Amino acid sequence: MTAFSRPAAEGDAILGVLPGTVFEPSTVEEAVEVVGESGRGGKALAFVGGGTDLELGAPPRRLDAVVRTSRLSRIVEHAPFDQIVVVEAGMTLEALQAALVSHRQRLALDPPLPGRKTIGGIIAANAYGPRRARFGSVRDLIIGISFVRADGTLARGGGKVVKNVAGFDLPKLMVGSLGTLGLITTATFRLHPLPEEEVTLRLPGRTAAGVRSLMRAVKEAQLEPTSVVAAWRQADQFDVAVRFEGFHAGVAEQRERLAGLVRKEPEGACEVLDEETARAFWSRHDELRAAPPLRAKLTALPTHIEAIARDVLPGMLAALADPGFLWYASLGLGFLAGSPANTDSAAAAILAARERVAGLGGTLTLQAAPAAIRERVDVWGPPPPSLPLIQSVKDRLDPQARFSPGRFVGGI
């Protein structure tokens, strides 16, 4: 085991907790060995892919070693005609997409930082981007998984075909489990064809009510955008980006139809972005979702944008320096980000926002936060009513609680 281990360094800490050892297995067999061996000593492990989502959750209560998956970075199988790929957990999304592009295919997931984010990390953190509007999230694209259980057993669920209902859906169970159920070693995904063309339209200066009416109009017109993101600009004003993808004929027709709809509004404005401007918009989006020291995720319903703009945004935005807010308008998902100007007022604003969002039937979780904020605010918020079941699943699969103990919902 020493062949692929080293003493931990500063950069290996997770939320300030430094492990003693770092393991870097380069085969699934080695990964099984690491987990199995460490289990005999009851050692606490955490799993790290690209390290982009280490701020998710609470600091681990115990951490003896970190297992890095970066050397598990191969494509095990790509069947272009069947549009599936089996890939090791440590491969980055960007590397995977690069390998698929020659077959004009892609994994239809677009979280920020694809150059660093690994497949295993994307599954564990349930990472996604604006294309979720059309293609769903990890749970809708993953069709198979293998992972190492806490007792060192390598287990597999799902399969290599998209349509398959044999056995319990272990792939979905692993999505968003943040490394608390097992070390993901490989995953299988369904792929989508690369679109022939894509276009982004910018609808500047819409109010929250205007965002909502836009979504109604898009549905009414039976348009099928692959992303709709409203980016907060100032006061009650959002710039909305709508992206269409597909064959040229369909993209062009949908682009024209949307532009026509918007121009019929009293003050409706709409511009078709050239490639460079569109790319700039989406990279600003990515940056806002990945960089600021405080990042909160809000979940609600698409129509709640008005209540959120009225009751949640003013307080939150006032408590942050360089604030930003992105709203996935068809999904009811919001991302608030910035630098807390003052710890107390930022913490108070988060708690107030959380309460309001809960009143809408949604949740507010912190995806990143400075330690001082974490001392005042539980990053997860109140646990869901299914917490006893969640605990029960954890107890069955990791009875000694040695996989990232304390990091997950409800202190699991």
Place this chain on the structure above:
Amino acid sequence: MSGAVSPAAAPPPDAVLPDVAALMAAVVGERHCITDPSELRTYECDGLMSFRVAPGLVVLPGSTEEVAEIVRIARAANLPIVPRGSGTGLSGGALPVPGCVVIGLSRMKRILEVDLENGWMRVQPGVANLDVSKAIGSAGYYYAPDPSSQSVCSIGGNIAENSGGAHCLKYGFTSNHVLGARLVLADGSIVDLGGPAPDTPGYDLLGVLVGSEGMVGIVTEVVLRVLRKPQATRTFFATFPSTDEAGNAVSAIIASGIVPAAIEMMDRLAIVAAKAATGLDWPDVGAALLMDADGPEAEVEYTSNNAVELARAAGALEIRRPKDENERQLMWKGRKSAFAAVGRISPNYFVQDGVIPRSMIARVLREIDELARNAGLRVANVFHAGDGNLHPLILYDAKIPGQEAAAEDVGGKILKMCVRYGGSITGEHGVGADKAVYMSDMFSEADLETMALVRCAFDPETRLNPGKVFPTPRLCGDRPGPYRPHPAELSGEAWRE
């Protein structure tokens, strides 16, 4: 490994049933508690009629609270529980076990809440799949999963089986369209998973629930995702000399970047049967494809035309496009009737359900044909070609000695073949009681044990729907963990081998 495998509990003595029935009748009312042996016979099996077991009693509760109370009573009497929807399942997923309480959800069929602007609705589990779409159809919305039995099968049953349908190629299965569920657990407690808002913190237990074949809880309310209808749908029917060319056409269409809404294949025998049943003027050919493209009009026009060209290039003999919605419905009726229609060309038949990588279709169909021929039988194929989900219909005559067994044997060999080609033993019918024995062909002991651990997390007494999915009866036993030596071992008084 920690095992946790031991024989299932024996059925309870019949003596307890009358007492239990009285308690349950007090909860749901006399007429919703069925104990009469002749009435119980209705519940002996589901759509898989070759397996029959009489339940101890059948209870038809009318609310979540009643379900919870029935579960508590059953638990106190240590009775197994088998949940049941409309009983249309084809894998024996609702097959009773001796002495069990069947909880039928057929009375719970109200639509509770509709929010089209946010794209969801809340329904009770007994609502028929098609009734969901009917309720919102006039507003221009629909529920995407469309199993062939959709006019009768229930949403609760769809959740248990993770039902698909022809259009899941583009739109996904039940699991992609269930946003939340209220669940009565095996201890009688009630819990909500998910809801209309996305990304509830915690594990994706809803993902575990869908497709768990009634083993993790009884669903009493469901939040479904509903979709705006696509602007346009284009359909075409193409005939081919054989399944080889039809299979190549499917591959070419998919490889071109087109994502059809559905692409269905029928072979010669299936076409003959469908014609006999519906009177459609389909030609006698070796194979036919039926494809739907849907979405924004311009996109659909383009993809549909392209697909037709690709079908021609792959060797299509004739392309037919419906001239109106009526004709389109007729074409689909032909496809959907093919299953039952096989009854017109054979006295008996088995429906098989397996999945292969779609690029293997032509090859696997030839292999299936050979298997059947060697057994002196015929197989009709009508299936979801786009996702490689085969439905071989194995024709036999039960009056001829040995044919039924031979047909069963062919069915089993087909499933093993699916696994050998990297596919699955079931694409939509579920494992149930029927295919539990084949799970070991697809999964290792460690895989199955992991699934059993998840089941035990929900139902540590394995009270819910016992005898399904897992090839060996399992009890949950102690919580597993790394091997810890017994003190007697340490002292040398005992040892293990």
